[in-house]
Amino acid sequence: MDAITIRQVSKAYAAGRTRTEALRGISLDIGEGERFGLIGPDGAGKTTLFRILTSLLLPDSGQAAVNGLDVVRDFRRLRTQLGYMPGRFSLYTDLTVEENLAFFASIFDTDFRENRHLVQDIYVQLEPFRRFRAGNLSGGMKQKLALCCALIHRPRTLFLDEPTTGVDAVSRKEFWQLLKGLQAQGITIVVSTPYMDEASLCDRVALIQQGRILRVDTPEGLRRGYGRRLMAVKGPGMLKTLDMLEGVAGVSDAYPFGEHVHAVVADEGVQWPEGRAAVDVEPDIEDCFISLMKDGHG
Amino acid sequence: MDDAVILAEGLTRRFGDFTAVDGISLSVARGEIYGFLGANGAGKTTAMRMFCGLLKPRAGKARVAGYDVWTRTEDIKRSIGYMSQRFSLYDDLSVVENIRFYAGIYGLGRREVRERGDRMLEELGLTAERKALVRSLPPGWKQRLAFSVAIIHEPGIVFLDEPTGGVDPLTRRGFWKMIYRAADRGITVFVTTHYMDEAEYCDRVSIMVDGRIEALDTPAGLKQAHGADSINEVFLRLARQARRTE
Numbered sequence A: 001m002d003a004i005t006i007r008q009v010s011k012a013y014a015a016g017r018t019r020t021e022a023l024r025g026i027s028l029d030i031g032e033g034e035r036f037g038l039i040g041p042d043g044a045g046k047t048t049l050f051r052i053l054t055s056l057l058l059p060d061s062g063q064a065a066v067n068g069l070d071v072v073r074d075f076r077r078l079r080t081q082l083g084y085m086p087g088r089f090s091l092y093t094d095l096t097v098e099e100n101l102a103f104f105a106s107i108f109d110t111d112f113r114e115n116r117h118l119v120q121d122i123y124v125q126l127e128p129f130r131r132f133r134a135g136n137l138s139g140g141m142k143q144k145l146a147l148c149c150a151l152i153h154r155p156r157t158l159f160l161d162e163p164t165t166g167v168d169a170v171s172r173k174e175f176w177q178l179l180k181g182l183q184a185q186g187i188t189i190v191v192s193t194p195y196m197d198e199a200s201l202c203d204r205v206a207l208i209q210q211g212r213i214l215r216v217d218t219p220e221g222l223r224r225g226y227g228r229r230l231m232a233v234k235g236p237g238m239l240k241t242l243d244m245l246e247g248v249a250g251v252s253d254a255y256p257f258g259e260h261v262h263a264v265v266a267d268e269g270v271q272w273p274e275g276r277a278a279v280d281v282e283p284d285i286e287d288c289f290i291s292l293m294k295d296g297h298g
Numbered sequence B: 001m002d003d004a005v006i007l008a009e010g011l012t013r014r015f016g017d018f019t020a021v022d023g024i025s026l027s028v029a030r031g032e033i034y035g036f037l038g039a040n041g042a043g044k045t046t047a048m049r050m051f052c053g054l055l056k057p058r059a060g061k062a063r064v065a066g067y068d069v070w071t072r073t074e075d076i077k078r079s080i081g082y083m084s085q086r087f088s089l090y091d092d093l094s095v096v097e098n099i100r101f102y103a104g105i106y107g108l109g110r111r112e113v114r115e116r117g118d119r120m121l122e123e124l125g126l127t128a129e130r131k132a133l134v135r136s137l138p139p140g141w142k143q144r145l146a147f148s149v150a151i152i153h154e155p156g157i158v159f160l161d162e163p164t165g166g167v168d169p170l171t172r173r174g175f176w177k178m179i180y181r182a183a184d185r186g187i188t189v190f191v192t193t194h195y196m197d198e199a200e201y202c203d204r205v206s207i208m209v210d211g212r213i214e215a216l217d218t219p220a221g222l223k224q225a226h227g228a229d230s231i232n233e234v235f236l237r238l239a240r241q242a243r244r245t246e
Helices: A046-053 A075-081 A097-107 A112-129 A139-151 A169-184 A196-201 A219-224 A238-246 A285-297 B044-051 B073-079 B095-105 B110-124 B139-150 B169-184 B219-225 B231-239
Strands: A002-015 A018-031 A035-039 A061-066 A082-085 A157-160 A188-193 A204-209 A212-217 A229-234 A251-257 A260-265 A278-280 B004-015 B018-029 B033-038 B059-064 B080-084 B157-161 B188-192 B204-209 B212-217
Touching (some): A002 A046, A018 A046, A018 A061, A018 A204, A035 A046, A046 A061, A075 A082, A082 A139, A097 A112, A097 A139, A112 A169, A139 A157, A139 A169, A169 A196, A196 A219, A196 A285, A204 A219, A204 A285, A212 A219, A212 A285, A219 A285, A251 B169, B004 B044, B004 B188, B018 B044, B018 B188, B018 B204, B033 B044, B033 B231, B044 B059, B044 B157, B080 B139, B095 B139, B139 B157, B139 B169, B169 B188, B204 B219, B212 B219, B212 B231, B219 B231
Parallel strands (some): A035 A204, A082 A157, B080 B157
Antiparallel strands (some): A002 A061, A204 A212, A251 A260, B004 B018, B004 B059, B204 B212
16 A cells, blocks of 8 residues: 555745746656655755655645545645655754653653653663753754654554765764664654755655656666666776777766766777776666666656 | 975874874875775864864864964964855855855955856856855755855865755765866865765875774775775775774
């Protein structure tokens, strides 16, 4: 069964004379218990979609339902079933960790002690700071507190808007471990991120750009569907290598990729200059995103 | 090293009894792209603020663009460029107003502002948008404009504090091409990032853990020394040893 259905949802913002199309007719289904990633840069429409699905914003057109509840009509019932962690820290900075948890629990007519087992794994890390004001916590701890507050009423569906943005690689890894544990408890998780490498940590992902969905697939499916020949070329000198590749016939695109330059090449007849080694490589999610953007889907 | 644009020896900064930066030493050469990595709370921002002349050290020595960070902070500020993801351009000023504003701060004359501004707009392909409010520009354009503005006075060194957060992969790469071109012209680039693939684009990289520099080498050298396939792996290994959180 689908936990989330989205049909032709559009939303535009007007500010003065400028009109921004945040979402342009998005349709998407997300399965129950799935860990689903919305992957795209700033301005792609990720936050707008989250705010519509959590009933905080009305779509201009189209329909969406979460657990069978319409996001516009059934918003009261829907809100008791979902947890939402916005991209910006939005807890009460002058309340302590404990007070924030008690407050969010009381809003949902529940009690922190009663539900503590739900967030046990995360809370053990927070507990030493339970009498700290939320505003004085480190970034990583704030993130964990926000996650606890979003889970306090045992939601069926959890929305996490860029939980790992600006977070270092170690904390990011730990956070994804936590999500794995929550998924095992049967919670549907929708998470957005601008880090393409996090796509591989989701069951399925939607690549989103300028209010449109470029592709929905499993990370593996995305890579398999790449459909071009990709080669990795190594220095010396990134700029020199890029400039050199511009002049090679059969190379349709070249861009830096870690320690290599990735070159999209025609199957046959590429003439590499003397002394330049190139090896075939499997595309990464980021290669897929770049290719979809260049195809003009963006 | 005579041509070092940044030279630090035992640079230290404490806040009360907390040592944010604990005796770091490094030297960055002219035209080098230097990646300054570390987990949140490792002390990167504090170190960067000292290099920019915004914060006095408590111990140690450092020179930036030839000026002492203890005594010549105003000279340092005039000789560097700075750009961060959080603060760069004024959203409610137009493109050309932002250029004039920053050029003015750096003391460029009226004619210079016009000439460099026009050339910059042309290079960025923003000539038609010169009067548009920065707010209305796509994030990628904003970022490229912010970088160009940060080096409008042709500084010897530019500090980039997580400059590429949240942009699409094409824009991110376009941005790195601008960095390469700047370095090619002799501008030293000192950059922090959470994207580990970008660490691979740097000439040399250091990784800070608990206020100290735990590793400093070329990306290839770091990977070899740690028997790792990627900088990400090296980073995870070193940063996991951290005792303190932010």
